Amino acid sequence: EDQVTQSPEALRLQEGESSSLNCSYTVSGLRGLFWYRQDPGKGPEFLFTLYSAGEEKEKERLKATLTKKESFLHITAPKPEDSATYLCAVQGPGAGSYQLTFGKGTKLSVIP
């Protein structure tokens, strides 16, 4: 059974204070790892897909990296508008691969 564990559950940062969110996963043959951002009362918004160890993707102040066991979402010089819950999900192999397994998320608060 695929498993995704995100840490920390919550993170408070001062504006400009860089940090990283962790996503540890267990899946028998990773087809893709996804990062989403979710604002209160909204649906998750797609950020990145990573497919293989060593891959990196960047978007503005966010950079996602992938190893064989975990993914990191690095936030550089965050701003208050980066406050949200960040979700990680994995896609496994096989006929049911469209069923993403999600972690519980990391709630990020950036204080001005």
Added chain:
Amino acid sequence: GAGVSQSPSNKVTEKGKDVELRCDPISGHTALYWYRQSLGQGLEFLIYFQGNSAPDKSGLPSDRFSAERTGGSVSTLTIQRTQQEDSAVYLCASSVTTNSPLHFGNGTRLTVT
């Protein structure tokens, strides 16, 4: 362009009543998914539709839950004889193909009293 649209945005119902939740996917997206998000839990897969193929209903938690997709577009999730444990946010998502990123709607918050 227009995103995934879900209605209603909020629904309060009494235990034992039936509810219908609606999802309008992005035009041209062939894959449609329903997920459930309970407080403090990760998103839970419910059901998947792809084109005209038979849906994958393996995530539906009980036979009180059913879903259909008409004309390859709009989908309706029906919960019969609602229970308090059904209270959650029900999210619909669509994607261009099975391996494309999911685009989520803003969900329907269901409260069963």
